[in-house]
Amino acid sequence: MQLQRRIFLSGAVAISALLAVPRALLAAYPAKAFEQKDPGDALKSLFGSAEHSPSDKITLTAPDIAENGAVVPISVATTIEGATAISVIVEQNPQPLVASFDLTPGTAADVSTRIKMGKTSNVIAVVQADGKLYSTSKEVKVTIGGCGG
Amino acid sequence: MASGIRIRAKLEDGVAEVKCLMKHDMETGTRKDAKTGELIPAHYITDVTCEHNGKVVMTAHWGPAVSKNPYFAFKVKDAKPGDVIKVSWVDNEGATDSVEETLE
Numbered sequence: 138m139q140l141q142r143r144i145f146l147s148g149a150v151a152i153s154a155l156l157a158v159p160r161a162l163l164a165a166y167p168a169k170a171f172e173q174k175d176p177g178d179a180l181k182s183l184f185g186s187a188e189h190s191p192s193d194k195i196t197l198t199a200p201d202i203a204e205n206g207a208v209v210p211i212s213v214a215t216t217i218e219g220a221t222a223i224s225v226i227v228e229q230n231p232q233p234l235v236a237s238f239d240l241t242p243g244t245a246a247d248v249s250t251r252i253k254m255g256k257t258s259n260v261i262a263v264v265q266a267d268g269k270l271y272s273t274s275k276e277v278k279v280t281i282g283g284c285g286g
Numbered sequence: 287m288a289s290g291i292r293i294r295a296k297l298e299d300g301v302a303e304v305k306c307l308m309k310h311d312m313e314t315g316t317r318k319d320a321k322t323g324e325l326i327p328a329h330y331i332t333d334v335t336c337e338h339n340g341k342v343v344m345t346a347h348w349g350p351a352v353s354k355n356p357y358f359a360f361k362v363k364d365a366k367p368g369d370v371i372k373v374s375w376v377d378n379e380g381a382t383d384s385v386e387e388t389l390e
Binding site: 171207209212231232234236240243244245248249250252253254 | 359
């Protein structure tokens with residue numbers, strides 16, 4: 138643990154040194170939010186609040202069954218006006234916060250990536266707009282045995 | 287050195303759909319080395335920055351739960367042919383990589 142911390146810290150220092158100028162206006166890496174073991178705590182750390190209301194204006198695309206938990210393709214898009222951030226949370230992961238995307242008016246609120254899932258879990262897409270949090274979730278079954286079940 | 291990021295951008299109706307594949311181990315720090323039984327230190331991309339003609343249009347913060355050799359797709363608005371899209375990443379050890387693509 139001590140070693141990891143050291144590596145992490147040295148990395149963090151290097152990052153801030155490298156990007157001090159262009160990143161000055163942007164949010165720093167939310168290391169604390171990624172360390173949280175509980176989805177609510179992660180949201181609280183990231184957005185200052187864990188309260189989110191379900192919204193049908195968010196489209197979360199993920200497979201019903203993921204044969205390989207190491208590579209689960211997901212897409213999150215939203216039609217909510219003025220969305221400023223999209224976060225992806227996997228409830229049952231040891232560290233539930235997977236990724237967070239800070240949007241600007243120059244980008245459409247539509248991102249795709251591939252994530253790791255330890256086991257069957259709800260995937261929650263959280264969208265921040267106008268200071269409030271909206272969410273939608275979907276259960277993805279992970280079959281580690283690889284039988285395609 | 288050639289970039290470890292493969293990028294493709296498709297321009298349609300003023301919106302550029304950018305897709306990238308980044309070469310990175312994305313080690314979680316919880317796996318053990320099969321030979322020594324020791325934990326493999328975490329090594330993953332923490333920040334991804336997307337620029338449109340030099341202006342930052344999106345930043346992504348990632349944890350170790352993004353898959354190995356990450357795939358990342360996003361859409362840039364108000365894009366036109368000749369515009370330059372730049373994608374760069376930094377990992378938790380301070381390594382970095384970037385790539386530029388000119389829209390057609």
